[in-house]
Amino acid sequence: MVEPLYKLSDIEHLYSFDEPVLFIARVGFLPAIFLKLQDIGERGEFISCYIQEEYIDGLKDGRISIRGVFEAQKDAHIVECDEYLNVYAEKCLLRSEIPESMLPRPNTGLYLRHGECPDVLQEKDALLSIYFRGVELNREHILYSTLMSLLSSVQSLARNVIAPPELRGLRHSTFDFLVGDPALGSLMISIKKPTATWEN
Template identity: 30%
Template sequence: MWVDAEPIQRDWHGGEIRISEVLYEFEGPVVFVARVGFNELLFAKRDEGELADFFLAVETNDRIVAALRQGKLSLRGALDRPEGWLIETDLRTINGFQSLAEGQFDDLLPQPKIALYSRYGLVPDTLEQAEAFIAFRFVGAAVQGGQVPLSVLQDKINDFAAFVKKALLPQALMTGRDYRFFDVEMAEPKFSSLVLAAKKPTFDEARIALSRRLEGVNPEALNLQAGNQGREFWGLLNRTLEQIDQTGELSQDFKIENQIFLTNLKGLIPSDDENLSRVEVTFNDGMNLHTAIIEGNQRRTIVAAQAEIEGFDVRTLVGVIIEVNGVAGTFIIKDMAERQTTCVMPRADFNELDDDNQLYRGRQVSITGIFTRRTRRDKLWIDGPIAFLN
């Protein structure tokens, strides 16, 4: 069980193992926290011997142990530390040990994404993902060994910033330049595999209070809207991956209907020439932590769809609302040429405008979105805020 590259030492001076919490046991402790000298260590059994067992031990802290216990962090993530020890012990005496640096005990780490308790399913491998509102982790040859090329880092940070501003911006801040009142705090990037993690959104409350247009809008409502935007994104991501799994592709209708969603992901789903083979997406909806792994055919299908939709017809139309269909969540406008167009938007956005009596017959609007020419009535998937002209 010993690691070949390092010497086996017998003179342990770290102190006795005093178990403070057993996290998993099977015929004895398997995963546990112990005080060893002045250090708190996380132990995980890696092999059994006749007289003693082999444990991988790493320094830990309350944050890591809590995340592991609550199913927010995988056992691999909790053990993946800068240094560790492979210890042969019967939990009373230490027969031998090896001091291991980062990278020397990779083969001793458990499988990725596996929670300590099976009821939690797939979970993140980093604390940054576990504590984030939303996070992307990029895995592949380009980010191995704790080093990231500057070009890759710059591209992914820019792509992630653009995604957050578009996908999570609350509805109330989509008018004019109100988007500048919205921001997110970033967790420190993790370079061993590039992790970009956004914490909860923040809002410039002082400047919002000075805005007449935003009178009555409070941070609590904005946080709720940002959370709803995040849940909408997560739902669309699941639908995307499910359709690829079931059919091997994305239908043309799906690509047209979800062009905004696919465009927002531009750059965050790596292409084959980036030396990034997988991206892991983590989202915290306030109650549960969700994880999706995008690789192989899923990754290539999304990248191909993004390239295709770049050629879609984006137009701005000006017209008068002639019908509002609350059941379908759509409205119809007629332009100066008497051409009718059905306008479609996310259901939550339609409901909010409809509840505020913003959509009614005779109102003149300017809208931008993906245009589809049809025989009887054209169709426009709205991308961006609606400008009301009267």
């Protein structure tokens, strides 16, 4: 009889269809997300990765897609579990080694009510988040000219949407915006708050 490597604990089911399909469990001291891929005999095969609390919250709030959670991590694991969630086999894959077919479609959120969700984490307290996606945008790099063009578009939109009409004509150094960390992959730019610098 084969002994399990370990047993998953503190299970939180996110989606089930007769059995757990997507869930969060504790692996040692860390939370991990598991997505069922297929059945192999009496066991299920899952793709899994460690997940931070901000990504768990983002997934539940519709601020990131299921695919985005997996793509945000450096690596993932393919694990085999029995119906009691005892793990019998696991294999580590780098993000670049994960076949497209193992991940959900882009922009697929946890709940239908969220509609399409970004594949990168949206800032929770942003006044405005703008999400770009396309062939030229990936997690490793982006062309400088593409980045500058998108940033210019965001700045123009933010000044027209957030700034009161009387401040729209001021120099950019006078009325500006604090921006959260841009997220590459698809590009997410989140404006946190406006700032003003008045010169005497």
